[in-house]
Amino acid sequence: NAGVMQNPRHLVRRRGQEARLRCSPMKGHSHVYWYRQLPEEGLKFMVYLQKENIIDESGMPKERFSAEFPKEGPSILRIQQVVRGDSAAYFCASSKSEEETQYFGPGTRLLVL
C-alpha cells in the first residue's frame, strides 16, 4: 500500500506564473489536508477536503489560492500569480475519516524566483 504521493517534489516558478501541486491520498482514504511550512515556522493548516467537497478552507489565503479534490484523480492545490512569499514546502496528508490519524506525503518544495 503506497503512502501519500505528492508531485512534483520540487517546483520552480517565476513571479506571476501558476503553480499546481498534486496529492494522491493513500488507498482507501477520502480525506485530504493541505499544509504549508514556511522556513523556520511550523506547519500551518490551509484546507481540508473530502471527495468533491471543501470542508474547511479557513487557513487558505482568500486570493490566488484554490484547492480541489475531484471524484477521480488527485487533489490539486493551485496557486495563481505566484509571489516570492509563496516559496515554502507544501504538505498533503490523508486519512480514512476525520477522526483517524493523518498520514503525510513527502511534500512539494516551491521556489518562486
Added chain:
Amino acid sequence: KQEVTQIPAALSVPEGENLVLNCSFTDSAIYNLQWFRQDPGKGLTSLLLIQSSQREQTSGRLNASLDKSSGRSTLYIAASQPGDSATYLCAVLVSGGSYIPTFGRGTSLIVHP
C-alpha cells in the same frame, strides 16, 4: 486558540545521551497529541500518538508522556544515535472542534558521533 510551543528550538548532543524534548500547549481540552519526525527535505513520520485519556506511549527507545492539566508533553529519547538527527514536531488536536491539528515549530536535533 490553541498555541503549541516546543523547547528547545535546537539541540546538539553527543551520541549515547538521553534526551528530553518539551512541548507545551495552551488549551488543555485536547483530543490527542502526536509526535512526528521530519528529516531534511522529507515529509513527516508519525512517532507516537497519545490519546487524551492516556498518560504515556512507548515505542522502542522513544517514550512520550502527556500531562493535560499542566499542558505539557515530553518526548524522551534514550541512548541517542546519529540516526536520530532530525526535526521533531509536536501536534495537538483539540476536543470538540475540527480535526485539524496545531503544530509546534519543532526541535531540531543533531546527534554527533
